[in-house]
Amino acid sequence: xxxxxxxxxxxxxxxxxxxxxxxxxxxxxxxxxxxxxxxxxxxxxxxxxxxxxxxxxxxxxxxxxxxxxxxxxxxxxxxxxxxxxxxxxxxxxxxxxxxxxxxxxxxxxxxxxxxxxxxxxxxxxxxxxxxxxxxxxxxxxxxxxxxxxxxxxxxxxxxxxxxxxxxxxxxxxxxxxxxxxxxxxxxxxxxxxxxxxxxxxxxxxxxxxxxxxxxxxxxxxxxxxxxxxxxxxxxxxxxxxxxxxxxxxxxxxxxxxxxxxxxxxxxxxxxxxxxxxxxxxxxxxxxxxxxxxxxxxxxxxxxxxxxxxxxxxxxxxxxxxxxxxxxxxxxxxxxxxxxxxxxxxxxxxxxxxxxxxxxxxxxxxxxxxxxxxxxxxxxxxxxxxxxxxxxxxxxxxxxxxxxxxxxxxxxxxxxxxxxxxxxxxxxxxxxxxxxxxxxxxxxxxxxxxxxxxxxxxxxxxxxxxxxxxxxxxxxxxxxxxxxxxxxxxxxxxxxxxxxxxxxxxxxxxxxxxxxxxxxxxxxxxxxxxxxxxxxxxxxxxxxxxxxxxxxxxxxxxxxxxxxxxxxxxxxxxxxxxxxxxxxxxx
Amino acid sequence: xxxxxxxxxxxxxxxxxxxxxxxxxxxxxxxxxxxxxxxxxxxxxxxxxxxxxxxxxxxxxxxxxxxxxxxxxxxxxxxxxxxxxxxxxxxxxxxxxxxxxxxxxxxxxxxxxxxxxxxxxxxxxxxxxxxxxxxxxxxxxxxxxxxxxxxxxxxxxxxxxxxxxxxxxxxxxxxxxxxxxxxxxxxxxxxxxxxxxxxxxxxxxxxxxxxxxxxxxxxxxxxxxxxxxxxxxxxxxxxxxxxxxxxxxxxxxxxxxxxxxxxxxxxxxxxxxxxxxxxxxxxxxxxxxxxxxxxxxxxxxxxxxxxxxxxxxxxxxxxxxxxxxxxxxxxxxxxxxxxxxxxxxxxxxxxxxxxxxxxxxxxxxxxxxxxxxxxxxxxxxxxxxxxxxxxxxxxx
Numbered sequence: 001x002x003x004x005x006x007x008x009x010x011x012x013x014x015x016x017x018x019x020x021x022x023x024x025x026x027x028x029x030x031x032x033x034x035x036x037x038x039x040x041x042x043x044x045x046x047x048x049x050x051x052x053x054x055x056x057x058x059x060x061x062x063x064x065x066x067x068x069x070x071x072x073x074x075x076x077x078x079x080x081x082x083x084x085x086x087x088x089x090x091x092x093x094x095x096x097x098x099x100x101x102x103x104x105x106x107x108x109x110x111x112x113x114x115x116x117x118x119x120x121x122x123x124x125x126x127x128x129x130x131x132x133x134x135x136x137x138x139x140x141x142x143x144x145x146x147x148x149x150x151x152x153x154x155x156x157x158x159x160x161x162x163x164x165x166x167x168x169x170x171x172x173x174x175x176x177x178x179x180x181x182x183x184x185x186x187x188x189x190x191x192x193x194x195x196x197x198x199x200x201x202x203x204x205x206x207x208x209x210x211x212x213x214x215x216x217x218x219x220x221x222x223x224x225x226x227x228x229x230x231x232x233x234x235x236x237x238x239x240x241x242x243x244x245x246x247x248x249x250x251x252x253x254x255x256x257x258x259x260x261x262x263x264x265x266x267x268x269x270x271x272x273x274x275x276x277x278x279x280x281x282x283x284x285x286x287x288x289x290x291x292x293x294x295x296x297x298x299x300x301x302x303x304x305x306x307x308x309x310x311x312x313x314x315x316x317x318x319x320x321x322x323x324x325x326x327x328x329x330x331x332x333x334x335x336x337x338x339x340x341x342x343x344x345x346x347x348x349x350x351x352x353x354x355x356x357x358x359x360x361x362x363x364x365x366x367x368x369x370x371x372x373x374x375x376x377x378x379x380x381x382x383x384x385x386x387x388x389x390x391x392x393x394x395x396x397x398x399x400x401x402x403x404x405x406x407x408x409x410x411x412x413x414x415x416x417x418x419x420x421x422x423x424x425x426x427x428x429x430x431x432x433x434x435x436x437x438x439x440x441x442x443x444x445x446x447x448x449x450x451x452x453x454x455x456x457x458x459x460x461x462x463x464x465x466x467x468x469x470x471x472x473x474x475x476x477x478x479x480x481x482x483x484x485x486x487x488x489x490x491x492x493x494x495x496x497x498x499x500x501x502x503x504x505x506x507x508x509x510x511x512x513x514x515x516x517x518x519x520x521x522x523x524x525x526x527x528x529x530x531x532x533x534x535x536x537x538x539x540x541x542x543x544x545x546x547x548x549x550x551x552x553x554x555x556x557x558x559x560x561x562x563x564x565x566x567x568x569x570x571x572x573x574x575x576x577x578x579x580x581x582x583x584x585x586x
Numbered sequence: 587x588x589x590x591x592x593x594x595x596x597x598x599x600x601x602x603x604x605x606x607x608x609x610x611x612x613x614x615x616x617x618x619x620x621x622x623x624x625x626x627x628x629x630x631x632x633x634x635x636x637x638x639x640x641x642x643x644x645x646x647x648x649x650x651x652x653x654x655x656x657x658x659x660x661x662x663x664x665x666x667x668x669x670x671x672x673x674x675x676x677x678x679x680x681x682x683x684x685x686x687x688x689x690x691x692x693x694x695x696x697x698x699x700x701x702x703x704x705x706x707x708x709x710x711x712x713x714x715x716x717x718x719x720x721x722x723x724x725x726x727x728x729x730x731x732x733x734x735x736x737x738x739x740x741x742x743x744x745x746x747x748x749x750x751x752x753x754x755x756x757x758x759x760x761x762x763x764x765x766x767x768x769x770x771x772x773x774x775x776x777x778x779x780x781x782x783x784x785x786x787x788x789x790x791x792x793x794x795x796x797x798x799x800x801x802x803x804x805x806x807x808x809x810x811x812x813x814x815x816x817x818x819x820x821x822x823x824x825x826x827x828x829x830x831x832x833x834x835x836x837x838x839x840x841x842x843x844x845x846x847x848x849x850x851x852x853x854x855x856x857x858x859x860x861x862x863x864x865x866x867x868x869x870x871x872x873x874x875x876x877x878x879x880x881x882x883x884x885x886x887x888x889x890x891x892x893x894x895x896x897x898x899x900x901x902x903x904x905x906x907x908x909x910x911x912x913x914x915x916x917x918x919x920x921x922x923x924x925x926x927x928x929x930x931x932x933x934x935x936x937x938x939x940x941x942x943x944x945x946x947x948x949x950x951x952x953x954x955x956x957x958x959x960x961x962x963x964x965x966x967x968x969x970x971x972x973x974x975x976x977x978x979x980x981x982x
Contacts, residue, residue, distance in 0.1 A: 078811060087835050091760060097828065114834065115825050115852040206715055209693045 007301070016293040024286045028279050035275035039266070040251060043184055044234040047253035047264040050190050053178050054262065055255050057095075058152065062135040064093055065154040065166045072101065072110075073157070079110065086112035097149070098169040101156065109164070119167045125153045137258035140172065140200050142214055148172045148200050150258075176201045179262075185273070188266030195259045197222035204265075207243055217263075218242050221250065225261035228252030238268065307335045311342060323350045371541065375417045379410030420542040423549070430473040430553055434579040437470050437509055438463040441502050444481030451486070456494030459485065462501035468509045469581075470574040476550045483543040484513040484570050491517035491568065507576050514569035520562040528560065588617065590639050601881050601914075602631020626917040630879035649970030650677055663970075672970040692717070698952040701966065708765070708948045717950045720960050723767060724947045725774040725876040728830075729939035730821065730837060734902035736868050738803070738817055742905070742936050747797035748819075749937045751844040752837065753789035758943050761833035765948075769941040771933040772883050774876045779923045784930035787941075794844045805845040815847035822861055823871035825852030830871050833942065837871070862900055873945065880926060884910045887938060905936035 071085050086099045090112040100111035100119045111117040122138040140150040149171055156164040175192070179201035182190040189203030198216050202208045216222065220239040227235040236251045250265045307329045317325035326346060329339035386406045393399040445461045452459035481500065488498045496516040503510050520528060529548040551558045555575055562568035588611055595603045605625040610618045619628065639645055643652045649672045650661035659679040663672040680697055682688040692700045708719065730752075732739040739745060754768040767775075770786050803816040812818075819841070823834040831852065838848040853861060861867050876882055888911075889904035909932045913925035933941070949965060951957055956975045957965050 080811060080813060084813075088839065091832070091835055091839060094760065094763070112835075114823075114831055114850040212689060213693060 011297070016289065020286045020289050024282050027282060031275055031278055031282075032272070035272055036249075039249065039271045040236045043188070043249065043251045043264045043266060043271075044236065044253065046182060046184055047190065047234060047251050047262045050179065050182055050192075050264070051253040051255045051262045054175060054192065054260070055257070057175055057178065058135070058137055058257065061093075061095065061152055061168065061170060062154055064089060064096070065099070065135070065152065065168055068099065069154065069156045069166055082110040083112065086110055095170050095172075095174050096168050097171050100167050101164065102167060103164045106165075119151060119169055121165050121167060122151060122153050125165060135257070139196060140194055140198070142212065148211055172200060179203050182264070184264055184266045185270045187270040188264065190262055190264045191217070191221070193217050193221065193225045193261050193263065197225060200260065221263055221265075224250055224252040224263055225254075228254040228261045228263075229259060241265075241267075304335070307331070307339065311335075311339055314342065314346075318346055318349070323353065367541070372417070376414055379413045382410045383407055420546055423546055424542055428476065428546070428550055428553060430476050430550070432471045432473055432554065434469045434577055434581050435472040435474050435477070436581070437468050437472070437511065437574070438502055440472065440474055440477045441481065441500055441511060443474075444478050444485065445500050447478070448482060448485045448489070451489055452498060455489050455492070457489060457492055457496050457498055459498045459500070462499055464502040464504050464509070466504050468502070468504050469577050469579065470509060470554070470556075471577045471579070472554050472574070473550075476554070480547040480550050480572070481511075481513070483547045487543065488513060488515035488517060488568070491515060491519075493517070504576070509574050509576050511572040511574075512569055513572075514567060516567045519564035519566055519568055520560070521564055522562075525560060525562060529558070587637070590637055591617070594635060594637060600631045600635060601885050602627035602629070602635075624915045624917060626922065627879075627881040627884065627914055629917075630881050634879070667970065669970065673973040674969065677969065692950055692952075695952075698955065699966075700950045702947050703950050716953055718953050718955075718957070718960065720949045720951065720957070720965050721946050722949070722964070723775060723944045724964070725776075725878050725882075726873050726947075727769045727772055727876055727944050728766075728833065728871070728873050728942045729769070729772070730869055730871050730942060731874075731901055731939040732869050732903075732937075733865065733867050733900075734938070735865055736819075739819075739868060740902070741801060743797050743801050744803065745937045746935075747794040747801070747844070748841065748846065749787055749940045750790040750797065751794035751846070752787075752840055752940050752942070754787060754942055755789070756840070757833055757836055761836045762829060762943060762945065765946040766943040767946070769944050771930045771941050772874070772876045772887065773880065773926060773930055774878060775944065777878070777880065777926070779880065779919075779926040781923070781927060784927060785934045787934070789840075791840075791844050798844060798846075803845075813842065813847055814845070815842070816845040818847045818849055820849045820851060820868040821871055822851050822853045822858060822867050822869070824855070824858060824873070826854055834871055837940075865900055880913055880922070880929075883929065884914055887933075901938060903938040905938065906932045 068085060068089055072082060077085070082101070086101070089099055090096045096112075098111065098113050098117065098119055100113070100117045101109045102121055103109050106121050108117055108119075111119070122136060124138065125136050134154070136153040138151045138153070140148040143149045149169060152168045152170055154166045154168075156166050179190050179192055180203055182188075182203050184190070190201075191199060191203060192201040194200050196216075198214060199211045202211055217225070218239075218241070220237060224235055224237050234251055234253050236249070238247060238249055240246065241248050247268045248265045249268050249271045250263055253262045253264075255261060310329060311327050314325045314327040323346065326343045327339045329336045383406070386403050389399065390403045393403075441463060442461055445459055449459050485498060485500065492498060492515045498513070498515045501512045503512070529544050548558050551572055551574075557573045559571050559573075560568060561571070588609055592609055595606050595609065602625060605621040605623050606619055606628065607622050608620045610620075612618050621628070637646075638652075643654050646652070646664070647668070649664055649667040649669070651664045653660040653662055658681065661677045663675050665671040680691065682691055685703060688697075688700045689703050691697050692703070708721075730748075732745055732748075734740045758764060758766050758768055768786075770784065773780055798816055805814055805816050808814040821834060821837070823830040825831060831850070834848075834850045838850055841848045858870065858872065862870060874886065886899050887903065887906050889902075889907050890899060906929060909925065909929045913922065913929055916922045916925045951965070954974055955972050958968055958971050962968060
């Protein structure tokens with residue numbers, strides 16, 4: 001049985017939580033999407049900003065070298081002066097390690113280096129591939145100190161309008177710092193890839209050594225860099241860091257000259273931490289709301305169901321016969337009305353019960369009185385008649401003898417009726433000793449044979465071939481058999497058959513009395529062993545009640561099966577006994 | 587022990603053993619040195635000398651015992667070391683030809699510690715959890731050493747003017763990317779007798795010009811191929827390390843500001859030795875050792891004495907000989923402190939060189955090791971105290 005409290009809780013929780021869950025899931029979904037987009041856009045802005053700074057870095061370097069070109073152009077400076085200009089720039093701009101000037105024939109004309117210059121014109125410039133640009137930045141390389149270094153070539157036009165080049169070796173240390181300074185969230189960082197997809201700078205301290213090993217970036221990073229160069233929209237991707245195994249949110253931004261790319265990476269755990277914290281808070285709020293509604297539902301349901309329980313308890317009490325129990329319910333609602341109606345019903349029930357009892361007592365008294373009148377009127381009348389006759393025929397000795405027998409017989413009948421009434425009210429005194437059951441059955445059948453013949457019936461015995469004994473009272477058993485046979489005679493039309501049989505079944509022995517009489521209606525079968533219940537029109541109806549009492553006092557049972565129009569069978573069931581009757585010496 | 591020491595003293599040119607006349611064993615098992623004259627450097631020489639039986643190089647009292655017959659220096663722990671057995675079982679010294687190779691060896695976990703990583707490689711280690719970086723000022727300094735055989739440089743006021751013209755802070759910040767600290771003299775700042783009471787050089791280009799003017803060295807007009815200057819000063823610099831060229835260029839510009847034309851000339855070690863040995867230089871820019879005790883200052887800055895004369899000190903300087911001799915004879919702590927102070931004062935007044943900077947050295951150690959106090963000037967000296975932070979074992 002489902003408890004109403006549980007249903008209340010479920011109802012309230014469902015009504016409250018379903019919208020909450022719906023709201024929560026929609027919020028979480030929106031929050032996640034919004035956060036991802038927001039973080040991505042923010043990181044894209046950072047990547048573009050870094051790309052702009054790096055571009056500015058090279059633009060500034062270009063401007064410095066262009067100003068050198070201006071200082072050297074057409075000034076007819078001496079060699080030491082030209083070199084001093086270059087050296088001063090190297091000293092004033094720490095990113096320049098060396099600046100050298102080459103003429104149109106690619107010959108070194110001046111250098112900041114004291115010794116031999118290590119610079120040469122980049123091959124791309126020599127072949128003309130980079131001359132369309134304001135400056136050309138060569139692919140980075142690792143110098144003797146394991147630092148990524150690059151060279152920048154700026155075209156130089158002197159007074160004779162001959163082309164030459166200012167080549168500068170640029171340390172990328174400052175550029176590193178630009179990348180290092182970038183912190184996105186708490187663990188996000190930036191990295192810089194050259195055109196070949198090799199790492200130039202890395203903002204993650206633990207992966208910075210990859211630069212010195214001149215390792216290529218991860219394939220996903222290279223793809224992102226390529227996409228950044230091709231696309232107008234800064235690309236974004238998620239992938240797993242091959243070194244740490246963490247999932248990363250990465251965005252890219254291109255640099256047009258040199259054709260490098262900036263990538264900003266942030267572990268998704270870091271990027272979406274705020275979002276996840278909000279999700280947790282949201283789920284916690286939903287959980288608390290759920291808990292609150294469940295508790296509320298439980299309290300409400302409990303307060304409601306308590307009154308139902310009270311009603312149930314009183315109902316059971318009344319069912320158990322405690323008719324004075326009443327329910328006291330609080331509130332002014334329908335449950336209270338139900339309680340009041342129940343109390344009224346219980347009051348009325350008590351009244352009706354009293355009325356029924358009164359009617360039953362009256363009916364019982366009527367039945368007893370009628371039964372007594374029936375059972376006693378005939379013997380009394382016989383005695384009365386005999387008394388009248390004795391006055392006239394007192395001198396007739398034969399009649400006096402007849403009178404004596406008649407009075408004695410009718411007194412026996414009266415005494416039996418009175419004994420029956422007494423036996424109903426108290427235990428029947430029995431004297432139990434081992435008796436031969438077949439013998440008792442045969443005696444009873446013999447005693448009743450005359451009655452049966454008078455009624456035009458056949459009384460037959462079918463005894464067990466085995467001699468069986470029970471702990472019984474011969475006179476009490478005879479009374480039981482007599483009652484049953486007499487009932488059968490009265491219920492069976494002339495020409496019918498009455499059989500009294502005994503059968504042994506293991507340690508039990510049964511006596512069956514059946515007839516081919518009118519039978520007992522099923523609705524009365526259950527009451528025929530009750531006091532003052534009879535299927536006959538007259539009489540006290542104590543025969544079967546006393547028989548049942550005797551059988552049960554002897555440790556047996558009595559049952560009945562009947563079919564209207566076919567007949568009735570009474571079955572007496574007794575335990576067998578191994579004891580045997582004592583023989584009296586004589 | 588006595589036999590080994592006697593052999594050592596007989597063979598050694600160590601400055602502290604010069605005055606030892608005899609060595610005997612005392613009744614209580616002590617060693618009795620008899621000296622021809624007081625020599626305070628004996629103790630420091632004994633402290634740093636490798637006292638070892640060449641026939642049994644694995645016999646000793648230190649925390650690690652050398653393993654003979656190995657190509658590279660290799661030592662195993664001395665479980666009977668009196669200060670406790672080291673946790674590290676074996677130490678193998680692996681030489682690398684370049685800083686980058688050392689660096690790569692560290693990255694590849696071929697070694698657990700790099701004794702020195704290149705200045706610029708430090709950038710790679712910034713923030714990396716895998717390595718612990720220990721920066722320290724080791725007893726090495728970068729000076730611009732003068733050859734006093736040059737008549738102009740023989741003049742004390744000229745050398746002082748040059749020293750005043752130099753902005754050492756700029757040398758450290760721009761020439762060394764701030765990886766070092768300014769030097770005033772060759773006394774290691776972590777020496778126990780060092781004190782901050784001695785005067786510090788401060789850049790004074792104006793004063794330098796006044797000194798040079800007063801010295802009769804006016805700025806002469808330029809000539810073809812030559813700037814206007816008071817005089818030209820050639821400077822050999824060690825060109826294998828680009829840092830020296832950068833420092834040289836800064837010196838060149840700073841000296842040009844006071845009218846001195848510094849002519850830079852790169853040289854590798856071999857060329858340097860040859861040129862310095864021949865006295866063919868006006869000045870040179872290189873890295874020298876100050877040692878952990880003051881005997882190194884004596885050895886380098888005292889005028890050459892017999893066999894102890896060294897190539898790098900062939901400068902003709904003897905202005906601090908008296909103070910250095912006093913320092914050598916001092917054997918009481920107060921006397922040594924006073925002598926060190928006087929020596930620093932002497933180097934300030936009569937500069938044999940422009941002491942520019944103490945370069946910062948960065949050692950890198952695998953983070954698996956607990957190295958104790960990282961602020962110790964020399965973590966390697968505490969190798970016997972190292973232990974693994976985790977349960978791993980190490981043998982290198």
